[in-house]
Amino acid sequence: MSTYSVKELLSTDNLQQEVTISGWVKTFRSNRFIALNDGSTIHNLQCVVDFEQIDSTILKEVATGAALTITGTLVESQGKGQQVEIMVDTITVLGSADPEQYPIQPKKHSLEFLREKAHLRVRTNTFSAIMRVRSALSFAVHQYFQKNGFYYVHTPIITGSDAEGAGEMFRVSTLDPKAPPLDDSGEVNYKEDFFGKETNLTVSGQLEAETFAMGLGKVYTFGPTFRAENSNTSRHLAEFWMIEPEVAFNDLAANMDLAEDFIKGVLNYVLENCTDDLTFLEKRLLDEEKTKPQAERSEMPLIEKLKFVANNEFKRVSYTEAIAILKNSKPNKKKKFQYLIEEWGADLQSEHERFLVEKHFKCPVILFDYPAKIKAFYMRLNEDGKTVRAMDVLFPGIGEIVGGSQREERLDVLQDKIKELGIDEKELWWYLDLRRFGTAEHSGFGLGFERLVLFVTGMGNIRDVIPFPRSPQNAEF
Ligand code: ATP
Ligand code: MN
Numbered sequence: 001m002s003t004y005s006v007k008e009l010l011s012t013d014n015l016q017q018e019v020t021i022s023g024w025v026k027t028f029r030s031n032r033f034i035a036l037n038d039g040s041t042i043h044n045l046q047c048v049v050d051f052e053q054i055d056s057t058i059l060k061e062v063a064t065g066a067a068l069t070i071t072g073t074l075v076e077s078q079g080k081g082q083q084v085e086i087m088v089d090t091i092t093v094l095g096s097a098d099p100e101q102y103p104i105q106p107k108k109h110s111l112e113f114l115r116e117k118a119h120l121r122v123r124t125n126t127f128s129a130i131m132r133v134r135s136a137l138s139f140a141v142h143q144y145f146q147k148n149g150f151y152y153v154h155t156p157i158i159t160g161s162d163a164e165g166a167g168e169m170f171r172v173s174t175l176d177p178k179a180p181p182l183d184d185s186g187e188v189n190y191k192e193d194f195f196g197k198e199t200n201l202t203v204s205g206q207l208e209a210e211t212f213a214m215g216l217g218k219v220y221t222f223g224p225t226f227r228a229e230n231s232n233t234s235r236h237l238a239e240f241w242m243i244e245p246e247v248a249f250n251d252l253a254a255n256m257d258l259a260e261d262f263i264k265g266v267l268n269y270v271l272e273n274c275t276d277d278l279t280f281l282e283k284r285l286l287d288e289e290k291t292k293p294q295a296e297r298s299e300m301p302l303i304e305k306l307k308f309v310a311n312n313e314f315k316r317v318s319y320t321e322a323i324a325i326l327k328n329s330k331p332n333k334k335k336k337f338q339y340l341i342e343e344w345g346a347d348l349q350s351e352h353e354r355f356l357v358e359k360h361f362k363c364p365v366i367l368f369d370y371p372a373k374i375k376a377f378y379m380r381l382n383e384d385g386k387t388v389r390a391m392d393v394l395f396p397g398i399g400e401i402v403g404g405s406q407r408e409e410r411l412d413v414l415q416d417k418i419k420e421l422g423i424d425e426k427e428l429w430w431y432l433d434l435r436r437f438g439t440a441e442h443s444g445f446g447l448g449f450e451r452l453v454l455f456v457t458g459m460g461n462i463r464d465v466i467p468f469p470r471s472p473q474n475a476e477f
Pocket of ligand 1: 167227229235236237238240242400401402403404446447448449450451
């Protein structure tokens with residue numbers, strides 16, 4: 001007798017064989033039909049019980065959530081809805097689940113309720129589908145880069161550089177919080193801390209990835225990233241996973257090409273390999289949207305939207321053009337934007353990004369050549385002296401999914417910029433060395449993995465696409 005997964009049994013032609021299968025009970029109907037799921041697929045395996053054959057004390061324990069091992073014969077199904085089913089010979093109850101206590105009952109649970117049961121929510125159809133898609137997407141990320149000659153680099157999680165400037169940081173310290181050592185001026189003396197200096201959890205692996213690009217050529221990071229931003233939005237987490245390719249000799253145009261090709265590549269992978277889960281998630285989204293006002297519903301079903309993005313060119317628009325469009329837009333003239341666009345130089349808010357993508361262009365947009373003043377210190381200054389070679393990829397329903405740039409490779413320009421911003425040059429000595437020795441044009445970007453998973457699964461809140469979300473006031477599990 002062989003042990004199979006539900007997924008294997010549902011696709012086998014090998015009927016009449018004796019099989020063993022383990023899984024959790026989804027439902028048990030009419031004292032006869034067990035829908036069993038083992039996580040291998042969104043579909044359940046129907047197991048048909050002859051109650052005269054199975055001990056009634058065992059059948060009492062066959063309730064939603066119980067773990068079972070079943071043996072029986074695989075046959076062509078008599079009923080509708082499945083090709084094959086198992087005629088049960090024996091049932092072993094591995095672990096029962098008291099229906100009075102087990103929170104995941106076969107009915108609709110709100111996503112909010114399930115967030116509080118994050119240790120059990122992966123047993124629901126919605127979360128098992130999301131997490132299988134998430135797994136496939138992360139494989140697709142590695143496959144894309146490995147096939148295209150990139151090397152995977154593990155940048156540090158604890159960082160000693162505080163010049164990254166991408167967001168608020170979480171301190172890493174072993175000092176006694178009640179009585180930290182103080183220096184002569186009464187400040188905490190980090191020289192006595194574990195690393196002999198102030199250290200934090202990384203907000204980005206970019207600066208370290210740049211060092212590797214300057215030796216390995218094409219590299220990428222894919223790892224955990226931490227931002228202590230107190231923004232309780234549906235697009236921000238305190239701990240998330242970021243993908244950061246960095247490529248020597250790439251200019252901004254090549255960087256945009258890479259971002260677009262990469263996103264399309266991973267979308268095509270899941271379209272080919274996650275059909276069942278995406279079909280389920282598409283239906284879930286349609287059901288959810290029925291409860292929303294017409295204006296908030298998306299125009300395309302999920303899979304069609306993914307194909308649309310995978311098959312159409314992203315629109316490339318300069319920041320300057322975007323400001324002109326926004327300035328003349330209806331919501332700006334009618335003062336519907338919370339932040340009105342008045343002049344060149346304004347930072348774009350998510351409402352503006354979403355207007356451009358969802359209302360104006362109706363496709364993904366890459367904005368480039370932003371004002372230097374609103375972007376990070378390391379971005380390559382353009383000849384106009386006021387814009388930098390930055391690019392953001394904006395997605396429908398998501399807003400910013402990618403932020404990237406060509407990096408400033410000229411030592412003197414970078415030093416001037418650092419001085420202007422009041423950053424201590426000593427903090428960045430190793431970063432500046434890259435510009436001292438064998439400097440070259442190079443570019444890269446950061447893509448928030450959870451924002452990609454959000455887009456692909458059609459979910460609305462980033463807390464529902466990571467196993468155990470970390471956000472302000474929330475680090476249970
Ligand atoms: P935003 O304006 O949305 O806060 P950002 O400009 O701070 O984004 P970057 O510093 O450019 O973002 O980071 C690169 C990418 O990382 C973003 O495009 C986004 O996909 C993702 N990202 C940034 N912050 C978060 C967060 N707190 N949670 C999840 N993903 C994030
Ligand atoms: Mn941010």
